[in-house]
Amino acid sequence: MDLLPQVFSDALLLAGLYTLMAVGLSLGFGVLRIINFAQGEMIMLGAYGAFWGLTLLGVDPIISLPVLVVAGFALGWLIFRGFVAKVLDAPHINQILLTFGLALAIQHIAIILWSGNARSATTAYATESAFVGDVLVVYSRLIAFAIATIMVVALIAWLRWSETGRATRAVAENRAAAALMGIDVDRIYAMSFGVSCALSVATGVVVSFILTITPFMGFPMLIKSIAIVILGGLGSIAGTVIGAFVLAFSETFVSYYVPDGAGWAEGIAFLLIIGILILRPRGILGQTVET
Amino acid sequence: MRKALCLGTSGLLIAAALSFAAEAQETFKIGAPVSISGRYVAYGVQGKNGIEMAVDVWKKVRGDKVAGRTIEVLFRDTQSNNAITVSLMNNFILTDKVNVIIGPDGSNVAAAAVPPWKKIEDRPIWLLPGGSSDVIEKEVGPDPYFFHTYAWSYYYHESNLKALKALVGPNKKVALIYSDGAYGRAHIDDARHYIKEAGYEIVSDELVREGSADFNPTLAKIRARRPDILYVLVQTNDAIQLTKQIQASRLNVPYLIGTAQAQLPEWQNAVGESQSCWTGVTTWVPGLSYPADKNEPKLFPSAADWEKAWMEKFKAVPEFLEVGYYASTILTLLAVEATKSTDREVLKKWLEEQHYQTPLGDSKFIKSRVALHQTFGEMVVFQRQKKADGTFEGVLIYPEQIATGKLKPCTY
Numbered sequence: 031m032d033l034l035p036q037v038f039s040d041a042l043l044l045a046g047l048y049t050l051m052a053v054g055l056s057l058g059f060g061v062l063r064i065i066n067f068a069q070g071e072m073i074m075l076g077a078y079g080a081f082w083g084l085t086l087l088g089v090d091p092i093i094s095l096p097v098l099v100v101a102g103f104a105l106g107w108l109i110f111r112g113f114v115a116k117v118l119d120a121p122h123i124n125q126i127l128l129t130f131g132l133a134l135a136i137q138h139i140a141i142i143l144w145s146g147n148a149r150s151a152t153t154a155y156a157t158e159s160a161f162v163g164d165v166l167v168v169y170s171r172l173i174a175f176a177i178a179t180i181m182v183v184a185l186i187a188w189l190r191w192s193e194t195g196r197a198t199r200a201v202a203e204n205r206a207a208a209a210l211m212g213i214d215v216d217r218i219y220a221m222s223f224g225v226s227c228a229l230s231v232a233t234g235v236v237v238s239f240i241l242t243i244t245p246f247m248g249f250p251m252l253i254k255s256i257a258i259v260i261l262g263g264l265g266s267i268a269g270t271v272i273g274a275f276v277l278a279f280s281e282t283f284v285s286y287y288v289p290d291g292a293g294w295a296e297g298i299a300f301l302l303i304i305g306i307l308i309l310r311p312r313g314i315l316g317q318t319v320e321t
Numbered sequence: 322m323r324k325a326l327c328l329g330t331s332g333l334l335i336a337a338a339l340s341f342a343a344e345a346q347e348t349f350k351i352g353a354p355v356s357i358s359g360r361y362v363a364y365g366v367q368g369k370n371g372i373e374m375a376v377d378v379w380k381k382v383r384g385d386k387v388a389g390r391t392i393e394v395l396f397r398d399t400q401s402n403n404a405i406t407v408s409l410m411n412n413f414i415l416t417d418k419v420n421v422i423i424g425p426d427g428s429n430v431a432a433a434a435v436p437p438w439k440k441i442e443d444r445p446i447w448l449l450p451g452g453s454s455d456v457i458e459k460e461v462g463p464d465p466y467f468f469h470t471y472a473w474s475y476y477y478h479e480s481n482l483k484a485l486k487a488l489v490g491p492n493k494k495v496a497l498i499y500s501d502g503a504y505g506r507a508h509i510d511d512a513r514h515y516i517k518e519a520g521y522e523i524v525s526d527e528l529v530r531e532g533s534a535d536f537n538p539t540l541a542k543i544r545a546r547r548p549d550i551l552y553v554l555v556q557t558n559d560a561i562q563l564t565k566q567i568q569a570s571r572l573n574v575p576y577l578i579g580t581a582q583a584q585l586p587e588w589q590n591a592v593g594e595s596q597s598c599w600t601g602v603t604t605w606v607p608g609l610s611y612p613a614d615k616n617e618p619k620l621f622p623s624a625a626d627w628e629k630a631w632m633e634k635f636k637a638v639p640e641f642l643e644v645g646y647y648a649s650t651i652l653t654l655l656a657v658e659a660t661k662s663t664d665r666e667v668l669k670k671w672l673e674e675q676h677y678q679t680p681l682g683d684s685k686f687i688k689s690r691v692a693l694h695q696t697f698g699e700m701v702v703f704q705r706q707k708k709a710d711g712t713f714e715g716v717l718i719y720p721e722q723i724a725t726g727k728l729k730p731c732t733y
């Protein structure tokens with residue numbers, strides 16, 4: 031059997047998931063110039079939200095997605111106003127320590143509230159699939175891909191065509207000039223941080239029926255997201271999409287075609303990222319970063 | 322006058338010191354490192370419950386003391402953390418001066434507990450009712466004061482392959498999946514050994530990354546090899562995702578074989594319907610038919626009576642570590658009661674010679690590959706099967722003399 035169509039299908043579906051996972055971080059950095067180390071914990075909170083919605087209320091994760099995204103936005107807004115806004119002009123190390131501390135606090139609260147037990151949302155479509163020719167398509171991954179595509183397209187549309195989105199891009203390009211043009215920079219910052227958290231919560235909802243949910247699930251996702259964002263170019267949404275595709279395709283190809291490849295896939299994919307960054311230090315579509 | 326006052330005060334202080342010393346001597350201290358927070362919390366809670374139940378039963382049957390000594394159990398939380406476990410072991414031995422250590426639970430923290438315990442010359446007796454990794458066994462070596470009261474990892478594969486040979490017959494093709502973490506690495510060599518010894522052919526031997534986001538490439542390769550048996554060696558977090566992906570992947574493999582995860586409520590709850598048809602191997606499942614001990618029927622009742630008593634107390638079905646910790650604690654108390662001593666040489670000799678019928682089976686210690694004292698390693702194989710009411714149960718399928726049902730091939 032020719033595995034190539036299956037390889038492309040698996041890689042494409044994984045790339046969708048990776049894009050959604052990293053795009054929030056990319057937006058947050060592009061506008062605020064802060065790497066939010068609590069982004070992984072937002073994914074975790076989204077996954078728990080979807081899990082408890084299904085377990086306690088019987089609400090399917092796809093149905094609870096809009097509510098959780100709004101809740102994620104509100105939480106992000108509050109975190110920005112309560113914490114992040116205080117360190118916007120502080121040295122990078124302070125910003126890193128703050129968001130890292132927030133991540134640890136959220137993780138420990140999750141352990142206290144829900145214990146360290148592993149969970150997963152057991153929807154009917156989580157284990158259903160169909161053969162399209164020789165290619166097996168797993169419904170849960172297809173749904174995740176569809177949601178990721180809708181969310182990312184909506185984000186790009188918002189940034190490109192809405193007034194607030196254009197203001198956000200203006201702030202990302204030049205904060206001082208945007209302020210002189212009458213844009214409320216603080217409001218844009220809070221909104222961008224809220225949107226980036228909402229996107230991470232959406233990722234959590236999507237992975238709730240695919241991956242295992244634990245209070246510790248956020249950190250490995252954060253690391254992968256940072257790698258994707260750096261590969262694509264810090265602050266570039268289009269670059270993040272490309273970075274996610276490069277990582278997903280390289281991981282999947284290695285898993286299929288290298289002996290014991292599934293064990294080595296991440297390692298080899300990260301070597302590839304290092305290679306690309308040596309050739310192009312700004313990443314694929316990177317912009318110059320103001321410091 | 323001042324001289325008399327000084328003498329009086331000194332006398333009082335000496336008397337108080339002596340009384341404290343006497344009290345200290347009259348206490349039997351059990352050090353219990355348990356993971357009651359962090360990622361092994363499910364194991365740690367089982368360990369704590371098991372010890373508490375044992376002490377409660379002892380007090381009801383024999384009174385509040387053991388050989389005239391007050392029973393004191395020092396529960397300390399490992400926080401599922403290796404560094405904290407090392408510190409706890411040092412404190413138990415050097416500061417608390419415990420007479421016996423029972424625990425900790427998971428293989429990782431148990432392995433971390435070995436070096437601090439080993440390095441101290443006058444270390445106390447150590448009973449380990451959890452921790453299956455044979456790395457622990459190799460680290461401890463043939464130590465006279467170490468008593469392992471659970472199965473080693475290779476027992477899992479020996480039992481699984483005995484069951485498969487008896488129930489599905491010879492000449493089968495096996496696909497193996499193992500993780501690159503401590504669990505997979507600890508199990509893979511023994512799994513391969515017993516699979517080959519059973520005369521089975523390994524047609525696929527797949528390494529997967531712990532915490533991987535996608536197991537589909539591995540499963541697609543396995544589907545192409547059309548194995549009869551899928552043998553999975555990953556820890557619980559990965560097992561949850563993998564189990565769901567296996568069902569979605571339509572592998573069409575008749576026998577899905579796991580090790581420890583299938584007995585864990587954590588895995589069962591997280592995978593839902595996907596648990597159907599998976600087999601697991603364990604030292605304990607509800608419904609075992611071990612009889613009561615003839616000499617100590619109140620401390621070691623039949624497995625059925627013990628299970629009933631447990632359910633009355635905790636309103637839940639007992640888990641495998643709960644019964645292991647119970648039996649280990651009762652054995653320790655019996656040792657002190659019988660010998661009227663807390664001296665480790667005396668306790669060691671008694672433990673080596675004792676022989677009871679417990680709710681977890683025969684308690685006689687035998688030598689394992691490396692360790693000098695091993696018991697409760699007898700394993701049973703079960704399959705998760707759906708009942709008429711839509712819930713799942715673990716049906717005992719091997720050994721055949723205690724089986725409560727038959728192995729059914731998977732239909733997905």
